[in-house]
Amino acid sequence: MxxxxxxxxxxxxxxxxxxxxxxxxxxxxxxxxxxxxxxxxxxxxxxxxxxxxxxxxxxxxxxxxxxxxxxxxxxxxGRTEFYGIELAITPDCLIPRPETELLAARAIEFLRGRRGPQRVCDLCAGSGCLAVAIARNHADATVTATDLCARALSVAATNVDKHKLAQRVTLLCGDLFDPLIAQLDGPGFDLIVCNPPYVSTREYEMLDRNVREYEPPAALLAGEDGLDVYRRICAGVGPLLRPDGALMLEIGYAQGPAVREMLERTDLFQEVAIEKDAHDNDRVVLAHRGRRKSAAAAGLMPEETAE
Ligand SMILES: C[S@@+](CC[C@H](N)C(=O)[O-])C[C@H]1O[C@@H](n2cnc3c(N)ncnc32)[C@H](O)[C@@H]1O
CATH class of the missing domain: 1.10.8.10 (Ubiquitin-associated (UBA) domain)
Structure with missing residues (x-):
């Protein structure tokens, strides 16, 4: 034989x-x-x-x-690599995608351009891939990572321990901003990153079998048009972001214009830019808060502001 x-x-x-x-x-x-x-x-x-x-x-x-x-x-x-870092992965969390490395890279660049300790929030953390990549690559960052799914967060906890980051990465379970309520009175985060669920009901039916049948639907689905979580982020992010902070979001390839419009309508950000991934698809929205636009600059109430 x-x-x-x-x-x-x-x-x-x-x-x-x-x-x-x-x-x-x-x-x-x-x-x-x-x-x-x-x-x-x-x-x-x-x-x-x-x-x-x-x-x-x-x-x-x-x-x-x-x-x-x-x-x-x-x-x-039971494992994969993200941003050159080995991570434990189970079916309780989304498998980190190579496209999400662009968000990690932009987050790390942003932090490297600032001085002193940096407070970062990773919403919808899943496996903790973004939180771990950011903390490993920026020693001055402390990261608060949140997710609705306790089982996904236990995978994140494994990864935080595996990379000896427990001193700088805190994991909180709950719905979007809810676990951060205690932080509302503080100075806010320097950077909020989020790779939320962003698949529409119709797109979900067309996903490959390996995704649809095996990855957690709650990590993918975000309402009829896939924009539900972005709407909620826009509604709640203001009080959590420092006046010179930034919000960085992963988006689906066709969601750039809609998410940009939503962010611009908040009147919180001085600059909203969309960046494409290696496949030339819109993939990341970078919203820099900077100084808040004045009412006049935003085109509001010219008579009152002129007085
Ligand atoms: C697309 S996955 C991203 C996971 C990870 N950040 C990544 O980039 O691979 C979205 C994650 O959001 C979580 N999630 C869904 N709805 C949520 C909500 N309302 N509040 C907090 N987390 C939520 C899911 O459990 C899932 O882990």
Whole structure:
């Protein structure tokens, strides 16, 4: 009987996942095999001829079958990388997307341009990917991360502990701004970041099977037009943001104009910019508060303000 080497298995699993129309079949095969053999992806190639024993094959087989049924490989292996940082992931939280790294990058840049301790809020924290990336990359930042889902926050707690950030990252459970009520009397946050649910009811039906059937709907759905959470953020963010602070939001590719208009209507921000991701889709809204616009600058009540 021919021995199952790493090379032979990689070829077989890749072919199986290709037949099942799984996205990125080679990468998925590498991640599954690396997980079962406790090897990094690169090590699979340096140990190409190594035989894989029966116990390992028995562990791999059901995982490959589940991946073939479009269960996300990240959930099967229980971890992923975000902003170069390894994170634990379970089906209780959204799998961090590469697109969200743009939001992390802009947040870290903003903090690096300021002096002294920085107070950051990560709303809708999920796995804690943004909170952890920000705290790891800016030693002067303390982050308050909130989420409605206690089970998602327990994944975030694992990640905060894993990266030894418990002194600087606080996790609070509750609906959007509710857990922050105690902070309303304080000076406010320097930066609020949020990757909220932003999928409309219609878009949800068209999502890939691996997303629709396995990722938490509460992490994705945001009302009929997908804009519900942005509306609530616009309504409540004012008292929580310092006068020179910034709000940074991830958005869906077609939501830029609507979210910009909502933010401009709050009259809180001096500048609202939209940035595209690597696929040329609108992805992040950067709203800098700066000095509050005067009533005249906002085009309101010219007679009264002129007096
Ligand atoms: C799109 S996921 C983002 C998770 C993570 N920040 C990321 O970038 O991968 C949205 C998260 O918002 C949480 N969420 C949904 N509605 C919420 C609400 N009303 N208040 C607080 N969190 C909420 C979900 O539980 C989910 O973890």
């Amino acid at each position: 021919e021995t199952w080497t790493i090379q032979r298995l990689l070829t077989w699993v890749t072919g199986y996942l290709t037949d099942k129309k799984v996205d990125a079949p080679r990468l998925s095969a590498e991640l599954l095999l690396g997980h079962v053999l406790s090897l990094k992806r690169i090590e699979l190639y340096t140990k190409f001829d190594r035989p894989v024993d029966k116990a390992q094959l028995d562990q791999l087989r059901p995982l490959v079958k589940r991946a073939g049924e479009h269960e996300p490989v990240v959930y099967l292996v």
